Amino acid sequence: MxxxxxxxxxxxxxxxxxxxxxxxxxxxxxxxxxxxIEINLNNQLVNVAHLLPKVCTQQSEHSGQCLGDKSEEKTVKPLNNMPNTGGEIQMAPYTSEPCDSADMTVASEESLDLDFILDTSVNEELIQFAMITRLCEDTSEKCSSAELSLGSYPDRNQRASVHRAVRQRFPFLMTMTKGSEILVKEDRHYKELCRLVSEEESEDFFRFLDAKVQDATFTFKPDDDKEHRKAVHHFVSKHFGKLVETKSFTAVDSGGQQKASITVRFRERNKPSKKRKAADTQEDDVIYTGFTLQKENLETLEAISYLAKALGVLPSDFTYAGIKDKRAITYQSMVVKKVSPERLRQMSAEFQKKGIHIHHIHPVSQPLRLGRLKGxxxxxxxxxxxxxxxxxxxxxxxxxxxxxxxxxxxxxxxYYGPQRFGTAQSVQADQIGLALLKEEMVMAVKLFFTPEEGSDPQNKAKQHFLQTEDAKESLALMPEHKVRERLMLRALNRYGVGQEGCTRGWLSIPHSMRVFYVHAYCSRVWNEAVAFRLRQFGDRVVKGDLVWSTLEDKEGSKPSLCQVHTVSAEEEAEHIYKLHQVVLPMPGNTIKYPDNKVGIWYRERFAKDGLQSCRFRVTPLKLNIPGCYRALLSxxxxxxxxxxxxxxxxxxxxxxxxxxxxxxxxxxxxxxxxxxxxxxxxxxxxxxxxxxxxxx
Incomplete structure (x- = not known):
């Protein structure tokens, strides 16, 4: 080093x-x-034209999740002759009522074959995850909270088949749906039942629950222990009482002895109410359109501001997986709310005048989330x-x-790159973020409107505001495409330029833009903390360092099952950890700091910036910064x-x-x-x- x-x-x-x-x-x-070019969770470049799944092109009238939704991607194989399971599978795996008899067709052998349903790499990940989960005897959160994403499945029937196939193959796992993404984790109920009955019975019972065949029953092995039967009754009733009911009965075995057994059967299904809540109707009316944004010499937020203005929606109606460079040609996935695919196609020619090209326009079912990309x-x-x-x-x-x-x-x-803070700017984003953390709203507004070099219209408008504090006149000077600045000036004109007015001004711009400045400050601190740590300790892993503690993973890759661990003196002496496992915290209210000179450095830095008592919450601006851990090396x-x-x-x-x-x-x-x-x-x-x- x-x-x-x-x-x-x-x-x-x-x-x-x-x-x-x-x-x-x-x-x-x-x-x-x-x-x-953004890489989606499927390891595909988002500018490749063939990325749109067949299910989307064949069913374009539905809001299927396709290319562009970074929150929901992995390679999936198309399914044929998929059984109709009669509904969306919700977060809890066994609390939904059993399906109609017409929907309980026994799944074909092919539809339950994970080798057929899942891509090879995803299937291998699932098998490894299942093996780790099965062998894990730890009852703490370490095992039970671990999750694996199987990717995005836009078609509802396809999702149902994946749910069923996974749980039939691995009944000790539970599957969950978030949007169109399927997540897998350990089923705590399975582990609890295994303490009462054998693993074989537990597996058969959970397969019975998942099959939801209306007239089917499941019988536990005969049991003479009344207290034990009572515990089994209680377990089933507590966790699955809305779905099934239990009953004990006595039978005579081949030896002429009477033995009691517990039988489980599905409850009769009540007809659902025809009334619908207003919220359900509103949700059905929401339109989401996914697309690939190609921009040139534009910031992501600036491009969003321009698109929002042209489409007549708010900048907050756009979601994306990450911010891309300004001085570059970039491709990234994006989703816009309340704009139809047809409307977006109609406006494409207009966007090109601004150096913005729209590709792969398609309906999706939900917005994107930051960070949901492979790289x-x-x-x-x-x-x-x-x-x-x-x-x-x-x-x-x-x-x-x-x-x-x-x-x-x-x-x-x-390190975070210079574009994180704003290159060649007299006031950088982290300075504004520090002012926001200190709740110095007026100062943050002044920094926000500090002009750059040059006499272009936006700089003239900014200069006019700083000199006169006349938000109305400055708004008239500000170019139409500078949406953030115009939103701020409009609020300042209405509420004034004092503390309350400036708070209202910050609230007028989208949350993602407000939090961007605070994240910039945290990134600056992280950069300086890393530089300090390397100067102090070089490439050695020392006592008090924070490391990923996980199953062994290859260098440079992010661990899938990890928690942060503080290195002990013994571990330092034995060289247990390598530098690529070291992480440093991004400041926030849920993280811990290194227990060595680096932790002291963080505290001194916060004190220097006037943040000794900062809880990394800016309540007036509805900002909560939990913090995270970032690997020292990439x-x-x-x-x-x-x-x-x-x-x-x-x-x-x-x-x-x-x-x-x-x-x-x-x-x-x-x-x-x-x-x-x-x-x-x-x-x-x-x-x-x-x-x-x-x-x-």
Whole structure:
């Protein structure tokens, strides 16, 4: 691990983790040099036209969940001849009433075959998860709260078949539906029943419950212990009493002895009321449309503001999985509420004038959620590649290859990139976030309206507001597409520019935009905490560090079953953990801090910023910041590169002459073409910085 210094031309005080010379170069000479494509949970690029599942194209009149809903994606296979299960399966697996007899057709063998229903990789994940769950004897939250997502299943019948197939194969697991995503976790009721009867009986009983065959019965093995039978009765009644009923009866066995048994049968189904709640009707009327947003030289929030204005909806009606770079060509999934697919298609030509292209328009059933993506794919051109410090004898190809190999093996420090805070801005987003956390609403508004360099209309409007505090006149000067600023000014004009008026002003902009500024502050603190930790301890894992404690996982990947653990002195001495397992907390009200100098640093930093008593809740703005843990290191995936000679075009990376530049030679400028994938919330500029040993 090494500190950055002036020698390697890094302008920040952040740290690197690998040792290699690096090289110079520049990025974002044009937007076409920096292309970002979101990767959905299915590991597919969202700009690929064939992503729309057949079920959506064949049933476009339904609000099926398709490409673009980042909250609900994994590879699924189409199902044929799927049984009709008669309804949506809700969160609790066995509390819904049994289906009509017509809907209780016994599932075909094919429809219960997980190898047929699930994609191979998903099926393997499920088998591994089931094995871990079955072997886990821990009764704590560690095992019982672990979840596995099987992905998105837009068609309701398809979801029902997946539910049934999983629970028939693994009756000790429960399946849940969130929107169109299916989650799997341990069934606590199964474990409880196993304490009363054998595992074989428990499995058969839960399969009986799941089948919901109306006239079927299930009988436990004969039991002479009255108290034990009473416990079984109580268990069934407590957890499944609305669905089934139990009764004890006595029978004579082959030896002439009377033995009592418990029989379970489904209750008769009551006819549902024909009355519908108003809320149900309103929910049916909600329209969600998913699409892929392609933008160029626009911030995500700026693009949303423009789309909202053009479509006549609020910016808060748009949901997305993540924010993408401004100075780039980016592709990302998005969902808009209250806009039909037809309306969106009609407006597509108008959006193109702003550098916005809309693709893969389709109906979906619900909005997106932040973070529901696999990562991002990058295609980047680094221009004018050359060695550091005027070294004209370096083999450029060797410099690049060494840098890429080093970072592939060791990873890179997982800093938040400069775009998180606002590049080239006089007031950065984290400064506004700090003011909001301190509930200094007036100061936050002044920072929000601090103009940048230049005399464009929005800067003139901002300057006018700071000089006059006349929100009405400033609103007239503010361009129409600056939706956030106009919403704020409209509220300030109505409620005034005092503490209450400024609070109302912040409440007038969408929650996702308000919380963005607070997250920017937390990200700044995280960056500085990591730099401090690396300077203090280097690449050693020391007592008090926080680490992922989980089943062994390969380097760089996010653990699926994890909890945060504080490293002990014994674990430090025995080198139990590696640096890639270390996490640092993003500030919030639900996390713990390292029990070493890093934890002290956090407390001192908060005190310095006036946040000693901050609970990371801004009640007036309805903001709650729970915090999270972020891995100290990240690892690139699928890295490929080529050396390009700008005047000629691409050169084969195996060509030996491509990388040599000597002082006496006059060669065409060389560029590096890089393609790679990164995990969500990882920054390509940070990865490039680790490779190049300078700010690109």
């Amino acid at each position: 090494e500190d950055e210094s002036k020698e390697n031309s890094c302008t920040s005080s952040l740290c690197c983790i690998s040792h290699h010379p690096g090289f110079r170069g520049s990025i974002k000479n044009s937007t076409a040099d920096f292309v970002v 991002n794919h990058f295609d980047i051109i680094v221009r004018d590649v050359r060695a550091h410090s005027g070294d004209c004898t370096s083999d450029l190809k060797q410099l690049v290859q060494e840098a890429l190999d080093n970072v592939k093996a060791k990873g890179f420090v997982n 690892y690139p995936r699928k890295v490929t590169h080529h050396i390009l000679e700008d005047s000629v075009g691409a050169m084969n990376e195996e060509t030996p002459e491509q990388g040599s530049q000597t002082c006496g030679q006059s060669l065409s400028p060389l560029s590096l073409s890089l393609s790679f994938d990164l995990d969500p919330s990882c920054y390509a500029t940070v990865y490039l910085r680790e490779i190049m040993k300078c700010d690109p």
